[in-house]
Amino acid sequence: MKKTVFQLAFGLAMAFSLSLASCDKNGNLNLLSVDEDKQLGVQVSAEIAANPTQYPLLPESNTVAYTNLRAIIDRVLNSGKLTYRDEFAWQVKIIQDDNTLNAFCTPGGYIYVYTGLIKYLDTEAQLAGVLGHEIAHADRRHTSRSMTQQYGYNFVVQAILGKDSSLITQMALNLKSLQNSRAHETEADAYSVTYLSATQYPCNGAAGFFEKLIASGQSGSTPAFLSTHPNPDNRVSAINTAADKQGCINRTASSDNFTKLRNALP
Ligand SMILES: [Zn+2]
8 A cells, every 4th residue: 555655746747847858838848958959059159169170160251241131030939939949049150161051050049151052042031941940940940859859868977067078069060960760850940830930930931941952953962951841742731721711821022131142241
């Protein structure tokens, strides 16, 4: 009898502590806390800043490029649709690499955009759509969940605690090629549409990028974005369907910030 009561109490305590530890404001399970996401972001972004060979960052002194990129990102961030708008850092850095079509975001909201992607795109809405997708990976906390899946919870926590600096180095190096699950990709696409629906941009901007990738896919080499973001064909129609439902496709938005950004790149 005593044992049964003990087991019941123990079971309840476990269930309670698990629900405390793992349910976030998005309603999703996550082994890491929101604070751990933020700490990961601080540490990984510091590691990226310290590794100019792998991540040659465009200097902040290029204020024209950063001001105009910031203007585009802020419209997405201020859409009122984010969960962690005020908690996460939402910093942005441009990586000088014209040969890489990619963008990524750390847990805690440190966004990285390659010059290759900016130069490849045609419109501001396409860039806003891709940024919306990457912002969703951080705000929906996909990236921290993918990291704990790839490395294991203990590895990530050891990295955050900083007992072995090589762990963060390793995570920072692999971040650009971190695989997200198909479910996370689908959700990030859907949130890109939702974020953009509350901006001036046609909300299917991300689809324009995928259509361009598909059209140029004949060349043989796989762009970085495609190797980590599978299934472009299905995604175009899913994005367009969601955008159509939300009635935010047929908009003409200025590409003024985008043009200034692109012209300011070396
Ligand atoms: Zn993605």
